[in-house]
Amino acid sequence: MPYHIPAESIIRKTVKERIINSHLIPSRNDLKGDAKLVFSQLATLGIANLADLRKALHTKSKLEDYAASSEISPDRITLLRREIESRFPKAVALKGFNRLILALEKLQIKDTEKLFQRFEKGSELLHKIIGKDAQIEKTLKTISNLCRGQWTNATAARMLILAGIDSTRALADSDDEIPYF
Structure with missing residues (x-):
């Protein structure tokens, strides 16, 4: 993808x-x-x-x-x-996400597009850096996926995750007229 x-x-x-x-x-x-x-x-x-x-x-x-x-x-x-x-947002710099940044940057993964591509390819080295923490891996995958959406930065991606939106498909299918409170 x-x-x-x-x-x-x-x-x-x-x-x-x-x-x-x-x-x-x-x-x-x-x-x-x-x-x-x-x-x-x-x-x-x-x-x-x-x-x-x-x-x-x-x-x-x-x-x-x-x-x-x-x-x-x-x-x-x-x-x-x-x-x-605006339908083709620029990749979001990973420095907007506080964890694992130095390790990811050593792999030349500096933005969400590169992170998304690395997850798509599957990378042993990436899995070694993330470790066995499935939650961190899921969060990074979800954030890199959500940042593909129009006007979605690191903060917006985190808020979307908290609202239960975990993919660009879920974001596209969501109803922006329904408040989440």
Whole structure:
């Protein structure tokens, strides 16, 4: 399983629906209003999926080229790019998690993406460092998995675990309208 969502497999229509149906941060809420126009224009440019969209808007010059060839303002396209890229969060530095850090850093595991990948591969050396403490191993696996989610840092991952959410799947399936108190 890759650390980030497989951008090639998410079609343009799905991206549009997620933007329209998501709870966006206030500064990006305007994207919902003209999503149909934006995504119909993306279709004319041959953008078929999320990977194509990320590539098309990757640099400022590409973004400006797209704005010039479409009816959409550069500001609106910048908002779209920010929303798209927020679905691919940067790996969280492990220094945000207090235990075992020095040992993990000696293995060149410095962020949650590298830790997640190491767990996915299975590593004897990693198991030797963690030891036989199954709880620590489970916690590290869960944190590295949860940090794959949008806007999830070390603190948020710990809070999600306390709320009973132990995977990105459980996070995606959770209802954000139901308070946990």
